Amino acid sequence: MKNSLKFTKFSGNGNDFIILDHPTVEMTPAFVKKMCDRHFGVGADGILTLTEFAGTDGEMRIFNADGGEAEMCGNGLRCLATYIDQKLNHAKNAYRIKTMNATYEVIRQENAFAIEMSEIKDKNLYDLSHFHEFDRSFFINTGVPHLVFLVKDAKAIDIKPTAARYRYHSTFPNGTNVSFVEIQKDYQTAYVRTYERGVEDETHSCGTGLTATALALNYWNGWKEMITLKTLGGTQRVLVGDKVFYSGEVKHCFSGEYSL
């Protein structure tokens, strides 16, 4: 097809991405928005681009559906590692992928990939004592900024207006993603909903958000080792020990050509 662009679509527990392998187009906000549009484009929470980067298996850039670029994306990284793995015919058990803020190790598990979440900083950097709406709050940057609230009933939250009160709050100079976590009866299990910066809505799952949530549960309640987190997109796991690993499911949805 003339004037078209080859793409692949992947989903990491319902957090869905268009993958552009060595794109020749300019990643302008207008282009990203159009391609991510769920009615006139392919439809996705974001676009991941894959390019070469010396000493790694590739560089990932992540563009949110609103056209802005983010530093890191947990589900995107698992999707891109799966894409690279399929392309290389399952050549390796671990891939090193560079993002804007660091190079991550993504390791093969039984039937998925787990990311070693090596870039964790700014734990409780901001004073949250003026937020009284929920039982507990926690801030951390797990690649991108996250604010986590402990709530009694996550499903009852009217997420867009509630999260918007914090996502743009002056406390957070770069804005923040916002997660709401409700503890479940099962051992070290919680239900999580995340409002994502740049999608400006709830997504089915957010990898950096689930990692932030597991670290919040570790901080508040001492949870450690395997933490099970349920989201709209299914069940995912965060291992909190000397190192932190995030894992979940990945699905190749389809590949195609997008008319430019």
Ligand SMILES: N[C@@H](CCC[C@H](N)C(=O)O)C(=O)O
């Ligand atoms: N969905 C991602 C996070 C993507 C970036 C985020 N929207 C931001 O701009 O901070 C994940 O799985 O981590």
